Amino acid sequence: MNICILSTDQVKDDHRLLEAAKARGHTAELYNIRDISMVLSTEKPMIYWRDKNITKAFDAIIPRLNVNFTDYGTNVLQQFICSQTYVSESPAALRLGRDKLKCLQYLLARGLPFPATGIAYNPQGFQELANVIGLPMIIKLIESTEGTGIFLVHSLKEMDNIVKTFSQLGASYIIQRFVKEASGTDIRAFVVGGKVVASMCRRSQDGDFRSNVSLGGHSEPYQLSADEEEMVLSATASIGMNVAGVDFVCSDQGPLLLEINVSPDFTGEQGIESITGVDIAGAIIDYAVSQVHRFYEQRYSSAKVLESQRGILCADG
Numbered sequence: 001m002n003i004c005i006l007s008t009d010q011v012k013d014d015h016r017l018l019e020a021a022k023a024r025g026h027t028a029e030l031y032n033i034r035d036i037s038m039v040l041s042t043e044k045p046m047i048y049w050r051d052k053n054i055t056k057a058f059d060a061i062i063p064r065l066n067v068n069f070t071d072y073g074t075n076v077l078q079q080f081i082c083s084q085t086y087v088s089e090s091p092a093a094l095r096l097g098r099d100k101l102k103c104l105q106y107l108l109a110r111g112l113p114f115p116a117t118g119i120a121y122n123p124q125g126f127q128e129l130a131n132v133i134g135l136p137m138i139i140k141l142i143e144s145t146e147g148t149g150i151f152l153v154h155s156l157k158e159m160d161n162i163v164k165t166f167s168q169l170g171a172s173y174i175i176q177r178f179v180k181e182a183s184g185t186d187i188r189a190f191v192v193g194g195k196v197v198a199s200m201c202r203r204s205q206d207g208d209f210r211s212n213v214s215l216g217g218h219s220e221p222y223q224l225s226a227d228e229e230e231m232v233l234s235a236t237a238s239i240g241m242n243v244a245g246v247d248f249v250c251s252d253q254g255p256l257l258l259e260i261n262v263s264p265d266f267t268g269e270q271g272i273e274s275i276t277g278v279d280i281a282g283a284i285i286d287y288a289v290s291q292v293h294r295f296y297e298q299r300y301s302s303a304k305v306l307e308s309q310r311g312i313l314c315a316d317g
Contacts, residue, residue: 004062059292094263100174104174138151187224189232199223
């Protein structure tokens with residue numbers, strides 16, 4: 001099988017995926033999204049990598065898109081779908097996963113637990129919300145990642161300063177209840193194809209309220225309870241992601257979801273592959289390959305296809 005890893009500089013993870021694909025006898029290529037261009041045409045839509053036509057070159061596309069490339073990356077994925085190539089993630093799910101507020105609304109629709117969260121259009125609107133959320137609180141950019149764009153504030157004055165700064169910069173943000181009893185500790189569960197393949201506990205080593213490995217957190221294997229596993233799988237299903245890292249904390253009221261990471265890292269000394277010994281890259285490749293034949297047999301299962309007299313129209317789905 002011919003597989004394309006569509007990348008945005010997650011070098012170690014990308015090469016692990018290449019390694020896992022080739023170890024399983026597949027042909028695999030690693031292409032950076034910056035080198036992809038497209039021609040949209042009803043007669044002959046095209047996708048290029050540099051000067052090479054790759055419109056029909058692959059059986060499967062596995063996206064690894066960093067947050068800064070979400071818009072362009074999902075457009076490229078949609079072009080592959082319209083060209084009738086299997087893509088392992090829906091562009092709609094990737095866009096949704098990058099919007100933390102919309103994600104929480106989908107979790108809310110399923111009755112899944114997460115810390116109380118507030119959003120307002122104007123900075124002044126957060127003053128009243130703060131009375132409901134309580135102090136201390138978290139202020140989080142809608143598109144924060146790897147612990148950046150997340151702040152812990154202890155007073156209304158601190159909150160007011162940060163939200164006004166974000167507003168002047170045109171950034172979207174939310175406020176969220178701070179789970180004090182879980183400060184500096186969280187759980188990462190790695191989901192592939194509707195199954196939790198590995199999980200770990202991350203702990204801050206310097207008193208930081210954030211436990212991200214990218215910020216120096218220490219990891220150790222963690223065994224999910226049955227309720228935690230059900231919560232995690234329901235969370236990824238709520239937004240339609242096949243591969244995701246789900247973060248949650250253990251509070252006095254039980255587990256609370258923090259976020260769903262749609263392009264989660266898995267390599268590194270404190271990464272989930274090293275800590276748990278689970279072949280995450282292999283699991284991702286195996287899942288994608290398992291879906292390819294079904295996709296072509298069922299005709300475009302990762303896209304919503306509408307038949308009309310003018311031909312086939314594809315849309316996110």
